[in-house]
Amino acid sequence: MMKAGTTKNRDLQIFAGLMALALIAPLAIYPVFLMKVLCFALFALAFNLLIGYVGLLSFGHAMFFGGAAYISGHVVKVWGWSPEMGIIAGTACAALLGLAAGSLAIRRQGIYFAMVTLALAQMVFFFCLQAPFTKGEDGIQAIPRRPVLGLFDLSDDRAFYYLVLGIFAFGFLVIWRTIHSPFGQVLKAIRENEPRAISLGYRVDQYKLLAFVLSAALTGMAGATKALVFQLASLTDVAWQMSGEVVLMTLVGGMGTVFGPIIGAGVIITMQNYLAGFGEWVLVIQGAIFVVVVMAFRKGIVGEIQAWWQRRSRNQA
């Protein structure tokens, strides 16, 4: 095993390399596609904070993603707020919703936690279906792209891309800082052995709730940004399929790894892009990926690479 310090430094070096690549990526790749990947990567990173570091499987994260998308869409389009205020409003509402949903869901463990979050998300879905401000089946369309901070024009996709990249980097660093803090160490202790963490005197429920709220808030940030990028907030964003999609991204990339969710989001979004013409088969293929990953490589892409790397360095030592 490597020392924790070197792992931390290596992670940051990889992140710096990824950011450098991301800075020049719009020269080669369509910026709207890149923005979609970044939004979903942030979504998956926030989801991974729960499943990977606290061991809580939330099957209802669409409620934060889609809820924040509706809020930011509404305040920007109807109330005429600026984009940065729209994203802040979406994030704040997702955090509040996370506080409410989290305090209910952490009352049950394991498999029940997943079912409770799924059911609560379905409740939010029906609320969004019926509430007048979400415009039902149409969703909130044509959300304007106003200048950010009143200065920078966002109507150009490339300019917007760098804003989204900044938001993504902020979210990544918040999560990275969290998992390497003393708070994050307690979270991992809860994941490994909850009764022991309790017996050591930690108020496990408070730690879980705080992690849940943080995850919900960052998910909301991703959803709010996505709504402004695509100028659309719709029922797709709050539906249970969206909750399943983020589980799939994280699982494919590697649960509990730092970069897995980013890779997973990239893989799944790319796949959806190429398979868009196949209609219903996308669902079948996504299901098949679930089955293959669960049966054959549960560690995900990044997890398997890490395991391979560790085996190799152990053999050499």
Place this chain on the structure above:
Amino acid sequence: MFELLGIAPQALFGQLLLGLINGAFYAMLSLGLAVIFGLLNVINFTHGAQYMMGAFVAWMLLEWVGVPYWGALVLVPIIVGAFGVLLEKVFLKRLYHLDHLYGLLLTFGLALMIEGVFRKQFGSSGLPYANPLPGGTRLDFMFLPNYRAWVVVASLVICFGTWFLIERTKLGSYLRAAVERPDLVQAFGINVPRMITLTYGFGVGLAALAGVLAAPIYSVNPLMGSNLIIIVFAVVVIGGMGSIMGAIVTGFGLGVIEGLTKVFYPEASNTVIFIIMAIVLMLKPAGLFGTPK
């Protein structure tokens, strides 16, 4: 005609009957989930898809082979149950030693695949299934369609039959023993792995049977399962999966409450079960019939 709180009795009893029927499906599905979870420790996310398959296989038997409803009632649970046995042998068996969440993820993936295939094949608008018991009885306070009365009676028989099988027969006692201590039961010479496989097949067959019962009421639709399974999960959280009778009572009870909500406050009828779930989690986190663990 008398009126109750400004609601015509026709509407009230009509919705009550509808609620009772929805409740019958909640009860049958949560029963199967509970039986499977008890022995396999897997939350069967495919349950909704298997219910949908039950309705579709009944439709195919009728349209393609000419097997009538009453034949389908027997054949469909066997066919879909056999499919369940296959899934258990190929996939689920290899996951028992892992965290529960992998079972959930696997069955979620299988549910997506099954739903996707049926949507590809049959579209998502739904197919009609002829009512095998047309007509009805005119009671003083409402009109009672024969088929709906049959569904309520049949589901009660199925639920209590399952309860009797598990709680009052020798086979059921083996099953309950294997839930507690599979290793000991195995040591007494009972083939526990086969019992697990057959239990999964039984639970899946139960879902398929519910699907056949549902076919003439709701149209046969690839989406019928995923819409229902999330509500059934909430029902399971409310009732707790520890008790068979608890699953039955919670299922029927919530169906009736949902029906009443449709009469008195229709806006909340979609969400009332989730709201009840939230309240139960606040007051009795282990569920109404669950034991804290």
